Amino acid sequence: MTEVRIAPISGIPEVAPGDDLAELIVAALGENGLLAGDVVVIAQKVVSKAEARVVDATDRLATAHSESARVLRRTGEMIISETRHGFVCANAGVDQSNVERGRLALLPLDPDASARRVRARLAHLTGAEVAVIVADTFGRAWRIGQTNVAIGVAGIDPFVDYRGQTDAFGHELRATRICIADEIAGAAEMVMGKSGGVCAALVRGAGARVARGAAADIVRPRSEDLFR
Numbered sequence: 231m232t233e234v235r236i237a238p239i240s241g242i243p244e245v246a247p248g249d250d251l252a253e254l255i256v257a258a259l260g261e262n263g264l265l266a267g268d269v270v271v272i273a274q275k276v277v278s279k280a281e282a283r284v285v286d287a288t289d290r291l292a293t294a295h296s297e298s299a300r301v302l303r304r305t306g307e308m309i310i311s312e313t314r315h316g317f318v319c320a321n322a323g324v325d326q327s328n329v330e331r332g333r334l335a336l337l338p339l340d341p342d343a344s345a346r347r348v349r350a351r352l353a354h355l356t357g358a359e360v361a362v363i364v365a366d367t368f369g370r371a372w373r374i375g376q377t378n379v380a381i382g383v384a385g386i387d388p389f390v391d392y393r394g395q396t397d398a399f400g401h402e403l404r405a406t407r408i409c410i411a412d413e414i415a416g417a418a419e420m421v422m423g424k425s426g427g428v429c430a431a432l433v434r435g436a437g438a439r440v441a442r443g444a445a446a447d448i449v450r451p452r453s454e455d456l457f458r
Contacts, residue, residue, distance in 0.1 A: 232435050238421040239270075239430040247282035252351035255430055262432075264358040267440070269433040270348070271418035274366035274381060275328050275335055276429040277344050283336045284329055293334050294321035302458070313337060316449040317381060319368050327424070338364065341382030342444040349384040361385030361438065364445070365415035367424075371457075378419035380411035380445050387441035388412075388448050409448055410438050 241258040245251070255270060264270070278284060287293045291307055298311035302318065311322045315337065323337040338344045341364045349362040364382030369375075380388060388411035392403045418431035452458065 232437055234417070234433065234435040234437075236417055236421050237432045237434075238428045239432055240428055242276070242429055245276040245279040245429070247280065247284075249280045250351065251276065251280050252348050252355055255348075255352065256355050258430075259432070264352065264356050264360050264432070265434065266359050267434075268358065268360040269363060269386065269414055269436050269438065270352065270360055271363045271365050271378075271415055271422070271431045271433060272345075272348065273422060273429040274323075274337065274341070274364055275325070277338050277341070277348075277364050277382070278335045279329075281338055281344065283338055284333050285336060286332060287334045288332055290321060290324055290326060290334055293336075294324045297322035297324055297336055315341065315381070316446070317368075319366075323366060323381075337366070338382065342384065342446055343382075345382035345384035345445075359385070359440070361440070363411055363415050363418075365418060367419070378412075378415040378422075380409075380415045380448065383411050383443050383445040383448075385440065385443070386411065386438040387443045388438075388445065389443075390439070410436065411443070411445065411448065414438065 239258050242254050299314045300312040301309050303310040312318050313322050325335050329335050345362040345364050362384045363380045365378040366381045367376045368379045390408040390410045392406040395403050414433050414436050421431050422428045
């Protein structure tokens with residue numbers, strides 16, 4: 231087993247539209263720098279801010295409807311909807327936390343493209359081939375509480391596929407396909423938090439396979455959805 235290290239990337243200032251996230255991350259890391267194989271996890275909120283995906287709006291529910299491709303459930307002031315990206319989440323990912331009053335943050339138009347741009351820029355600035363994950367907080371249908379998941383991925387295969395291998399008792403594994411991108415995003419949240427102003431984390435030693443992966447690969451096709 232390898233050792234995995236997770237460290238907050240502190241000192242990134244408030245992000246504004248047009249800001250170079252990669253440049254801000256490199257400046258915050260200082261002499262620590264990046265190594266090949268590192269994974270940089272970035273909070274969706276700052277990606278949305280940099281890409282001007284924050285709007286003036288006071289009606290979150292109406293905004294969530296406008297950001298939804300399909301509304302699946304309604305309860306009080308919340309909807310569970312499918313976004314244009316294929317994500318199923320509360321209020322289409324529209325959120326008012328960590329933005330100015332009267333403003334709402336929307337999901338990036340293409341989180342995978344956002345991750346690829348930051349990754350390419352980090353490589354240009356540092357020479358290190360790293361992976362980038364854009365993470366957001368989602369609830370789970372069958373469990374209480376939220377966890378960070380990967381909504382944008384660049385530079386790694388989002389899965390570790392054990393199918394076809396055998397376990398310690400010689401049984402062939404037929405269904406075990408671990409979403410390592412979500413595991414990395416969830417682990418990074420432990421050092422990022424939600425209220426301390428830390429919007430990125432460095433994960434070293436995760437062991438994800440270098441590949442041209444994408445978070446779009448994680449979205450379950452509707453044909454395989456047993457609950458809709």
